[in-house]
Amino acid sequence: MIAGGLASVLAAAWKFLRPVETQSRQEALDMLYTLGPRIRAAEQMPELEEIEREIDQVLRTQRKQPVADDQAERAVTAVNVAAHRLENLIHDRRAxxxxxxxGPAGS
Incomplete structure (x- = not known):
């Protein structure tokens, strides 16, 4: 039982100590596409703020990747278009x- 607990602790530590793996652009798009339903279901502003932070993180990560050819450039454009669409959804949901x-009392 002690060995199992120790193994779990070591696995968790390894997860945080290993180098951060960069998402592929397809993974980034997949992640962005999962945010639309979350935006539409958000009931409070802090939920939308958290989603905005997630979008920002995806964009920061993608910005660090090189763009070597036309296909990579199209993938970058797709990520940016998806992020822009999500920002519009967030704006609409906030409204x-x-x-x-x-409204205030007495209105």
Missing amino acids: YLASQQP
Whole structure:
């Protein structure tokens, strides 16, 4: 039992100590595409802020990757278009959430 616990601790430590693996552009797109439903279901502003941080992280990671050819350039464009679309969804969701807030008393 002690050995199993020690193995779990070592595995967790290894996860944080190893070099960060860069997402492929396809993985980045897949990750961005999963955010749309989360945006549409968000009920509070902090949820949208967290999603924005995730988008920013994906874009920062992708920015560090070289663009070697036309195919890579198209992939970069696809990531940027997806991120822009998500930002529009976030904007729309914020407007919707703000419209659902009760007005000041006496209005």
